[in-house]
Amino acid sequence: MCPRGVSIPLRRPFAAAVALLTLVLAGCSSGSYPVPGQSAAQSPPPTTFQTQHAGGTLTVLSKSAAGTVDPQISYDNQPWQMLHTVYDGLLAFRKVGGEKSTELVPDLAEAMPKVTDGGRTYTFTLRRGVRFSTGAEVTSADVGASFRRIFRASGPTAGTFYQNIVGADACLARPADCTLPGVTAHGREIVIRLTRSDSEFPMKLAVPHAVILPADTPAKDQGNKPIPGTGPYAIAAYDPNKRLLLKRNPHFKEWSHAAQPQGYPDRIVYQYGTTVESEVTAVENGSADAVWDQPPADRLNELGTRFINQVHVNSLSAFWYLPLNVNIAPFNNLKARQAVNWAIDRSAAIRLFGGTALGRPACTVLPDGFPGHTDFCNYTKPSGTTWKGNDMARAKRLVKESGTAGQKVAVVVADDETSKSMGEYVRSVLQQIGYQASLKVLSANIQFGYIQNTNNNVQISVTQWYQDYPAASDFLNVLLSCSSFHKGSDSSINISGYCDKTLDATIKRAMKLDQADPEAAARLWGQADRQAMSQAPIVPLFAPRQVDFVSQRVGNYQFHKQFSMLVDQLWVK
Amino acid sequence: MISSKNGPWRTAGRQLIRNRPAMISAAAFLIILLACLAAPLYAHHVAHVDPLASNIAGTTVVDGRTADLLQQSTDGLGLGVTPLGPTWDPGHYLLGADNQGRDVAARLLYGGRNSLYIGLASAFVCCLLAAVLGIVAGYFGGWIDAVLARLFDVVWAFPVYLLAICLSVVLVSGGLHIGPLHLNAGSLLLPILIIAVIYVPYVARPLRGQVMALRERDFIQASIGSGAGDWRIMRREVLPNVLPTLIVFLPMMTALNMLTESALSFLSVGVQSPDASWGTIINDGLGLLYTRPVVTVAPGLLIALTAVALNVLGDGVRDALDPNARLRGGA
DSSP: OOOOSSOOOOOOOHHHHHHHHHHHHTTOOSSOOOOOOOOOSOOOOOSSOOGGGOOSEEEEEESSOOSOOOTTTOOSHHHHHHHTTTOOOSEEEOSSSSGGGGOEEESSBSSSOEEEGGGTEEEEEBOSSOBOTTSOBOOHHHHHHHHHHHHHTTOTTTTTTSTTBTTHHHHHHOGGGOOOTTEEEETTEEEEEBSSOOTTHHHHTTSGGGOOOOTTSOSSOOTTSOOOOSSSEEEEEEETTTEEEEEEOTTOOOSOTTTSOOOSOSEEEEEESOOHHHHHHHHHHTSSSEEOSOOOHHHHHHHHHHOGGGEEEEEOSEEEEEEBOTTSTTTTSHHHHHHHHHHOOHHHHHHHHTOGGGEEEOOSSSOTTSTTOOOOBSSOSSOBSSOOOOOHHHHHHHHHHHTOTTOEEEEEEESSHHHHHHHHHHHHHHHHTTOEEEEEEEOHHHHHHHHHOGGGOOOEEOEEEEOSSSOGGGTHHHHHSGGGOOTTOSOOOOTTOOOOHHHHHHHHHHHHHHHHOHHHHHHHHHHHHHHHHHHOSEEEEEEEEEEEEBOTTOBOOOEETTTEEOGGGOBOO | OOOSSSHHHHHHHHHHHHOHHHHHHHHHHHHHHHHHHTHHHIIIIIIOOOTTSOOTTOEEEETTEEEESEEEOOSTTOOOEEEOOOOOOTTSOTTOBOTTSOBHHHHHHHHHHHHHHHHHHHHHHHHHHHHHHHHHHHHHOHHHHHHHHHHHHHHHHSOHHHHHHHHHHHHHHHOEEETTEEEOTTOTHHHHHHHHHHHHHHHHHHHHHHHHHHHTSHHHHHHHHTTOOHHHHIIIIIHHHHHHHHHHHHHHHHHHHHHHHHHHHHTTSSSOTTSOOHHHHHHHHHTTTTTOTHHHHHHHHHHHHHHHHHHHHHHHHHHHHOTTOOOTTTO
């Protein structure tokens, strides 16, 4: 998922994938898929709704809104944190904090799907009695229309998450005429047929892009206009310059505490347009309840000492990294790319991010805990399996050997404080190892698209990647495969422009084996990670941790590994 | 009209020297200027630092003990990293470090060089352009004046900072490439040109008015009558008469341009990394406002001090050269 202040966090999906596959292959029709993960500092969640805590208004402050609230279009962490309280898909990630939040549970489906035909056919039974906020009951027609709308509205993941649905190719080619024969309904039975098995498909059904909307929803991005949903809240008002207001959905009746529990606050307000400094001060004073953005560096010490009980720090399945453009000088030279990997001091990058409590040095593409992740580090001194230190002398030598010394290099960064600091540090390092380095700061609104477009000839940039769902392919396949590289497009997430047939072949084999032999698949993912890092198309910096700061009155804080802080489960009474 | 070669200038010089506030301001400005010019000496021979290179993992000596330049919090949850504060030891991070572990004092001096360079250079360019355009418009009148005066109006109609930001955003990202003229994105000449251009009408309009009045004076009419060419009259008769006004404008425009540069750099559309200016240093210090306010306050004070010094000096020069001039507000 594209970078932003905070993240979509999920961790340690290997066991999840194993469990999931086992259940899927066994034709499991109910229950959930457990994924062990890293614990966060939070109280055990209540198992039943605590009526005495219901009510009140929860106020979340944010510097800015994140664009559209159309759930099938929005691809940003902030809306996703809110959208899961408004919409439901056939499946959902269990709505609870901690390890269990990566479990898949049936949501609008009565039970987990029956998987047949070698993992290519998923059969669901639609739950009865679920109503949209308009009062209309959810029907199988809505389900079919919603899947077609993913393509008709040109959803950002239509061509990646849902391309295996039968008929998806035609829908991608001609969205307006999309019929999507791979999704059919017989009464309440929904059948989704895939062209080939996809072990990650259930997870793709649990993200907001696959939520079920009324069949008559226009097939284009609805922008600021809320679409009726089935969750405990409905978007009552949205002005991206002022605020977003969630009110209780009058037609919501809890059908699954695991998938979509009743929310506690009567109203949830996201207020936009404040500075992060003001956000922190407001929450300290109790005039707001939570800060959406990462607290500024100069307030962290204050928060970590004076407001210990209101601060929550959680690990994220994400990493900050430097994509190196392998198609233009100087980083079309392997030694030049390796030189940057040797030169960058990961601990320095972590200091710029807020210190050792907020990040761990990264050497690999796959985050710690992902299937296939193994501790190895090609660029550390002294050598070892984890990063220990940089080697400037070696970096300088490699730059000389590469024949690229003295070339001009521009580091492209977003204009937020952390990115600018990181960019300045990288520029300084590049200068030290022999390049004429400069810094190019772009508005955060355009930087991510700009660095992806090959027409802009970006040589090196600072960016982040947060998982969409817990699978190794979401890192290696998405960030470094040939299919993710699109020349001249702002949506070319393979920012390095790295296309290696050997790596692609390994990734494809791993994805195939994900279902049949997860352990062998994990080994292949590890092999792919090593193959990638030996060619150094990126410089992994660190895996970040997220700081949530809430007001004194807030209770029942839960950190969901996919949707971060569960705003609807917070108590303000 | 200046009829003597030395008299009026010498008189003005004596009057300026007798103006104590102006002399104190000149001295203050000179000290700041010299200190900034000596930045490399300070950085390399006193502080022993590279003010443009990040030094995040670096250390220094404070009270005989080694101290990290960026200090990891060890209290509470251990969140945050705080740069070293002022040590008041010129050899060891006198004013502390910024968030890149760079010596704040050394960067202030280096930043001052750029701020003053841009302020002075853009003031010169601005006054030069304004002199040419103002004299041409005022002397020729007619359609030439109409075109130039409307051009001034158009530029004047834009809010200064808005225009400067628009120009900067376009030019600072891609540089300026017009025919044989190529200025790279990070070139200091870009902010100099941008700032000079946006303030041209502010100087050119009063000059144009002054030239229009001079045009009707007897000595100009006599020159025209005696067959002197237009360019000769403008160069030999008009220019010397508007020169005192230009000289009065120069320190004031320097102060104004320096403030504009700081504002643009603060907004990241002025001086670009790896160069620094007082504006960029204030920007660097924003994220440290709560923990290390000196990073923001010190360049802010220097900007204020320099601007006040130049303005008081400008007032002194005005009083000495043209006591009747009404350049502030009445221009």
